[in-house]
Amino acid sequence: MKNKIITIATACVALVCTILIVTSPDALSFGLGKGIGFGDIKKAVEIGKKTKHAFEATDMTAEQEYYLGRSVSAKILGTCKLYEKPETVQYINRLGNMLAKASDRPELFNGYHFAILESDEINGLSAPGGFVFVTRGLLRCCDSEDAVAAVLAHEISHIVYKHGLRSIRTNRMAPVAGILIGEAASRAGAGQATSLLSTFSGSIDDISTQLINGKYSRETEDKADEHMLQILQRLGYDPAAFISVLQALAENAVAGKSKSGFSKSHPDPQWRTSRMQNRLTKSPAIPVKTTPERQQRFFTAMSGI
Amino acid sequence: METIQRLCRVVLVAILAVLVIAWVAGQTARVQVRQASVRSQPDYFMGHVLDVIPYDTPTKIAEVRGTWLKVDTEGKPQGWVNESALFLRGVSAQSDSASVQESAAQEELSLAGRGFTQQMEDEYRLEAGSDAYQYVDRIENDALYQIEENSLGAFLQEGGLMLRTGGAQ
Numbered sequence: 001m002k003n004k005i006i007t008i009a010t011a012c013v014a015l016v017c018t019i020l021i022v023t024s025p026d027a028l029s030f031g032l033g034k035g036i037g038f039g040d041i042k043k044a045v046e047i048g049k050k051t052k053h054a055f056e057a058t059d060m061t062a063e064q065e066y067y068l069g070r071s072v073s074a075k076i077l078g079t080c081k082l083y084e085k086p087e088t089v090q091y092i093n094r095l096g097n098m099l100a101k102a103s104d105r106p107e108l109f110n111g112y113h114f115a116i117l118e119s120d121e122i123n124g125l126s127a128p129g130g131f132v133f134v135t136r137g138l139l140r141c142c143d144s145e146d147a148v149a150a151v152l153a154h155e156i157s158h159i160v161y162k163h164g165l166r167s168i169r170t171n172r173m174a175p176v177a178g179i180l181i182g183e184a185a186s187r188a189g190a191g192q193a194t195s196l197l198s199t200f201s202g203s204i205d206d207i208s209t210q211l212i213n214g215k216y217s218r219e220t221e222d223k224a225d226e227h228m229l230q231i232l233q234r235l236g237y238d239p240a241a242f243i244s245v246l247q248a249l250a251e252n253a254v255a256g257k258s259k260s261g262f263s264k265s266h267p268d269p270q271w272r273t274s275r276m277q278n279r280l281t282k283s284p285a286i287p288v289k290t291t292p293e294r295q296q297r298f299f300t301a302m303s304g305i
Numbered sequence: 306m307e308t309i310q311r312l313c314r315v316v317l318v319a320i321l322a323v324l325v326i327a328w329v330a331g332q333t334a335r336v337q338v339r340q341a342s343v344r345s346q347p348d349y350f351m352g353h354v355l356d357v358i359p360y361d362t363p364t365k366i367a368e369v370r371g372t373w374l375k376v377d378t379e380g381k382p383q384g385w386v387n388e389s390a391l392f393l394r395g396v397s398a399q400s401d402s403a404s405v406q407e408s409a410a411q412e413e414l415s416l417a418g419r420g421f422t423q424q425m426e427d428e429y430r431l432e433a434g435s436d437a438y439q440y441v442d443r444i445e446n447d448a449l450y451q452i453e454e455n456s457l458g459a460f461l462q463e464g465g466l467m468l469r470t471g472g473a474q
Contacts, residue, residue, distance in 0.1 A: 061392070062337045063360070064421035070441050071429060078437035086449055093452050094460050101349040101457070102468055107390035110339050113444045131444065145464065179420040200425050201432070236466045291465035 055177035057168040057203065062129075064180065065165060066109035068203055069129025072164070075208040076117075076125060076133060083116040083136050091301030092116065095145070096132060096152045102234045103153070104227065105160040112159070114152065122252055125211045126155040128164040139305045141248035145298040146241035146290070150228060154242075157227035163220055167210035168203045175199065218268065225272060229279055238288040239280060246273045326369045329393070334374070335416055336362045337392040342454070343384035347373030350458040350468055355384045361417045364391070392416055 060068075083089075096114035100106055112130040117123070119135040126132045132155045142148045158164065173180060175195045210216075216224075225242075232239045250269040336358050346352030347370045358364060358378050364386075368375035373385045430438060444450050461467065 060421070061416050061419060063416065064419060067421045067423070067426050070438070071426060071433075073441045073444070074430075074435050074437040077440040078435055082440060082443070084449060089449050090452070093450055094457065097452055098457050098460055098466075105389050106349065107338050107341070107387050109337070110445060113450060115444045115450070131441070176420060182414045182416070182419045196420050196425065197428055197432070200421055201429055204429070234469050235461070236469070286469075289465050291463070294464040294466075297463070 055173050055181060057165040057173055058162045060165065060173075060180060062109040065162075066129035068200070068207065069127040069131050069164070071200075071204045072127040072207045072211065073129075073131040073133075075204065076127065076131075076212065079212070080135075081118040083118040085304055087301050087303075088116060088139075088305060089114075091297070092134070092139075092148065092152065095149060096156070099149055099153045099231055099235070100130075100156050102231050103156050103160050104230075108159070112156065122249060124151055124155050126158045126164065127211065128159065128162065128207065130159060132156065132159070136305055139302065141245050141252070142241075142302075143244060144238075144241055145294050146232070146237045146239075147245050148298070148302075149235075149237045150232060150239065150242035150245060153228040153231040154224050156231065157224035158216075158220075160227060161220075161223055163216060163224070164207045164211065166220075167214070168206045172199055172202055172206065218271070221272070222275060225276065226279070229276070229283070233283070233286055236286070236288060238290070239276070243273055243276055246270075246276070329369050329374075330366050332366050332393065333363050334366055334376070334391040334393050336360055336364065336386075336390060337416055338390045341386050341390040343376070343378070343381060343386055345384060347371065347375075347385040348468070349387075350461050354454065355382045358386070361415055 092114045097112055100112040108130040110130065112132065114132045114134070116139065117133050117135045120137045121135050122137040122141060123135045124133065124138050132152060134151060134155070138151060139148065142151060176192065176199045179192060179196055228242065229239050232242075246269040250273075253269065337360070339360050340357040342354045343356045343358060344352050345355055358376075358381055362378060364376040364378040366374050367377050367383065370385075372388045374388055374391060375383060376386050376391075377383050
């Protein structure tokens with residue numbers, strides 16, 4: 001009797017899901033999530049269905065995102081110098097690239113790049129296209145490789161979720177959507193070329209203003225923290241290390257050392273700490289093992305920071 | 306009852322997975338990054354890079370394993386590429402100014418040269434008059450910022466780390 005029910009139920013489910021797939025590609029998103037790891041593949045099903053929606057900034061190609069990100073980075077680097085102690089720069093690029101490969105978006109048009117800003121402010125920024133910036137001040141808040149990994153993984157997560165692109169004003173893309181999706185390139189006249197430049201420049205302004213002067217919403221930061229946790233757990237880092245960073249941020253905020261920067265752009269360290277603790281108690285305990293080599297290479301790379 | 310529900314969910318996910326894999330395999334994708342590495346194994350930290358495929362090259366998907374696709378590319382060895390390096394669909398968008406083409410036709414279009422390009426950056430730079438691009442170039446190209454792809458596996462091991470299932474795995 002029980003077997004019969006199972007058979008009938010399975011047959012019904014199979015039928016329903018086939019119908020769902022044929023009629024709505026969105027149906028895929030409930031069964032196949034990050035767990036199985038299909039990511040973008042489910043979007044491929046959309047080819048089968050002609051969804052016509054307005055072109056949004058997050059629809060742009062990896063190449064378009066990259067060129068926007070270069071100019072946003074130029075704006076950031078126009079205001080702050082680079083700190084370039086070779087050991088430190090090499091270390092955060094190794095670490096950052098390893099973390100990026102464990103993220104949900106390991107490949108970008110020209111890969112991920114990590115740079116240190118010569119600033120005592122406590123700040124971390126990431127421009128679209130894979131440019132991650134952390135200040136010396138922020139690195140000083142990290143007391144282990146696991147903590148640096150958490151900070152970099154948080155910034156990587158903003159790129160994974162295209163948070164920078166999402167700060168582009170709505171409808172900014174509309175006048176040049178045809179060119180951006182590649183259908184109107186050949187017949188783009190002089191007028192189109194002018195709107196293209198103003199769209200490009202407007203988008204750079206929107207993102208830079210967001211990154212340099214603004215702050216992401218709580219939800220956005222929370223989403224980045226959530227994926228950061230996934231990245232750390234996938235690699236075997238201790239996610240609790242991030243709590244120590246948040247505490248250092250909270251102390252700095254109290255001491256008034258950081259009127260601007262990370263504590264401004266990444267608010268509420270206490271709230272984020274409790275969210276993290278909550279997640280950690282919910283997620284299954286994965287044993288974290290550290291090696292003396294890990295801590296040793298952290299000290300070597302960070303001496304002088 | 307709970308057992309049945311759980312079983313049905315498992316079966317549902319399995320069926321979906323099989324259908325998607327069957328659907329994706331056989332499709333043509335385009336390389337959406339400057340250079341996609343073709344690997345001997347579907348893993349970043351094991352195996353090695355067999356070759357690279359340049360931007361915008363069409364490639365045929367032969368097999369799907371997690372987020373990795375085994376691809377056949379003309380003149381290149383068969384191997385594994387991460388899905389995030391490939392463009393699998395045409396964005397079927399519409400704008401006020403342009404007519405909407407069929408999605409299938411979009412698939413055939415080149416990814417390169419769609420507006421936001423090096424040429425656009427050059428025009429913008431001229432207007433903005435910024436000299437900070439030299440630092441951006443430095444971050445991207447200077448040896449100081451470069452890392453050996455193949456050294457990451459050793460960096461992982463040395464740190465007592467390993468890539469567990471999920472995401473990029």
